[in-house]
Amino acid sequence: MRTVLVLMDTLRRDALGCYNPEGAAQTPCLDAFAQDSVVFDNHWIGSAPCMPARRDIMCGRYNFLERPWGPVEPFDVTLVDGLRAGGTYTHIATDHCHYARTGGEGYLQLFNTWELFRGQEGDPWVSRIDEPNNMPETFYGRVREQYQKNRGRWPREEDMPSPRTFRAACDFIDENAQDDDFFLMVEAFDPHEPFDVPDTYMELYGGSDGLDRDYFEIPPYKRVSDTDIPDSAVDYVQRRYKALVTMTDHWFGTLVDKLKERGIYEDTMVLVTTDHGYFLGERDYLGKNYMHLYNELAHLPFIVHFPGGARAGERAGQLTQAIDIMPTVLEAHGCPVPPEVCGASLMPLVTDAEAPTRDYGxxxxxxxxxxxxxxxxxxxxxxxxxxxxxxxxxxxxxxxxxxxxxxxxxxxxxxxxxxxxxxxxxxxxxxxxxxxxxxxxxxxxxxxxxxxxxxxxxxxxxxxxxxxxxxxxxxxxxxxxxxxxxxxxxxxxxxxxxxxxxxxx
Known part of the structure; x- marks a missing residue:
């Protein structure tokens, strides 16, 4: 059994054409993937934000009832431990910089092998003491000096961290396509802020029209009405987010193409989801965490390509959450589901469209x-x-x-x-x-x-x-x-x- 779990951070449900035909970003690769897969219409957030959501995935139970953001605990029974005990090879390729900061310990080290691509957000990577020469003179929101230093290291789109993550995943497929028992986690930080995206993608959404300052890539976590950000700049950052979704969609498409090229797409389970949404001016909010978990944050995309193309193109209305990923993957690989797990396996849905999952989340x-x-x-x-x-x-x-x-x-x-x-x-x-x-x-x-x-x-x-x-x-x-x-x-x-x-x- 081969499984690929793709996690794109901050991927809003309404940004995908398969959920929102009117007004979504241009996501041709994910939309085509949805046609080959089961699209889950009732998938919900669990623990938020980034690292709590990842502990939900790894442990099959909610993090947020006991603790905030934090590492894998010594008593945690994890998805990767269960797979490795059953003989499955595990690998993660990611540019999620929070794994390398305090509070993100222990996740990468679970895997047989792992790759971390540096530089996203405020990742303390490029060690230049002086202020970088690319600091904008005028801007809305926030500017991170460290990120401005980091971004100087990727002159081309393919050098950016999330594209490098997908490229590394393709390399893994090339090197291991002959193996029939692996778990590959591909975790792109994009489309998380900063919404750093090449101009070629922005041109699909009107370029820089409406922005009267040099820079707006990192919204403040505030109400719009509590800032000096005009409606035109809010519209700009919404378009910038869509442009980054489109770029991420493109690189996801290279991974699907590689699976097809190596002849293993049809019999590989591929799960695509996110950790949470984001406010881009809706309800007067920018950012996340400090407001109620409205649907913009909590109602999430989840698309699963089951082996053999089972139920391709169908929709599933069952209620699902991130804690269901662990038992699903374990059952698919023939591994026992530990009693500590509170999630529900989705494997019965492969053959039974009416199979129950959970009645609440x-x-x-x-x-x-x-x-x-x-x-x-x-x-x-x-x-x-x-x-x-x-x-x-x-x-x-x-x-x-x-x-x-x-x-x-x-x-x-x-x-x-x-x-x-x-x-x-x-x-x-x-x-x-x-x-x-x-x-x-x-x-x-x-x-x-x-x-x-x-x-x-x-x-x-x-x-x-x-x-x-x-x-x-x-x-x-x-x-x-x-x-x-x-x-x-x-x-x-x-x-x-x-x-x-x-x-x-």
Whole structure:
């Protein structure tokens, strides 16, 4: 069995023609791939943002209920460990720079072999002390000096990190096409910001029309109305995002072409998805993390080419999430699914279009709202005022931008606090969500609980909390059930204003 998992960071669902024929980016390669595959219409975010989503994939269970952004933990039972135990060769090619920073440890090292292409975002790669000579004089949003240094290292499109990632994946296929048992993970940082894309792709979307400054590639994580960014610049960055999606689509196409060239496309399982979406001015938002997880962030693309082209061109309405990838790949390779895994294998869908998956999905950012969907309704449960009690649980207390508990070391406990393992972990008071760093009140945008009926209101504009008592009661009960079944720490019930239950730990 051969499996290729392609993860494109920040790939919005509505950017793909197979989901949004009107107004999508130009994605001919992904659209053609969708014709050969099953397109999942009800795929949802789990833990957000980047590294929490990857731990969901690797462990088959939610990260966000226990901790924020962080490494693979010593007690984690992972997808790659299971594959390697069964004799499957594993390799990852990626330019996801967060694997090389504090809080991203342990993921790459799971694989038999791995390649990391440097330079994305603020990756401390090019060691030039002086300011680079390509700093823009005028700009909207943010400019990273380190990225400006890095980007000087790729004079051609094919030298950029995400194209190099896809090229490396093609090299792996060339070298190993004769092998019938491998797992290849291809992880492109694009189309994540900065939206750095050659002019040839921008010309497909109107070039630099509407931009009255030199640079706008990194939006601030703020409301548009709280910035000096005019509508014309918002339109420009939306077009710039689409241009980067088109470039990423092109390089994805080279990978599919290579699989076909080597004669292994038909009997290879290829899964394509993302970790989260992004706001590009919709609802007055730019960026991610600090707002409710509306559909722009949470309703994700997921396209699977099953071996033999099974069910090619069909749509699947079953509810799915990233935690389902681990059991799917393990079952496809004939490996046992560990009992710790909470995801559902999708392999039954190969032969049975009506096979069940799950009837709800939880999702969220640690220490923010906890959200649930049943595929029709989305319910965002806001924390109580003060957002307490709230803790981070970790054996390795690293997270994005800092180490956990440095401001309250005398309050940290250590013990066997997680139901699924006897491995001792730190229990660290959390007073500020780790992923929120550009505002004083981290929860100012999520003080209220929200309920939406997607069948009638996909745009999520009409809050049904207090209006539809039956739907609200149903979703609250589903949320409580989810917290219990996924072994959420007991204080999550208190933090969310839910009556605790005896079997919650």
């Amino acid at each position: 939880l999702f969220g950012v640690h220490a923010m709202t906890v959200n649930v969907t049943d595929g029709r309704y989305t319910y965002f449960r806001a924390p109580v005022p003060g957002n307490q009690p709230c803790f981070e649980y970790a054996a390795i207390p690293h997270t994005i931008r800092h180490k956990m508990g440095t401001e309250c070391p005398d309050e940290i406990e250590c013990g066997r606090f997680l139901a699924r393992t006897n491995y001792p972990v730190y229990k660290i008071p959390c007073r500020k969500p780790a992923n929120i760093d550009q505002r004083e009140d981290c929860l100012e945008e999520v003080h209220d609980s929200l309920l939406f009926d997607l069948a009638e209101d996909y745009g999520q504009t009409h809050n049904l909390v207090g209006e539809d008592a039956a739907a609200e009661e149903h979703m609250v009960a589903l949320l409580r059930r989810g917290l219990i079944e996924h072994e959420a720490p007991r204080e999550q019930f208190d933090r969310l204003g839910l009556e605790p239950v005896e079997d919650a730990r």
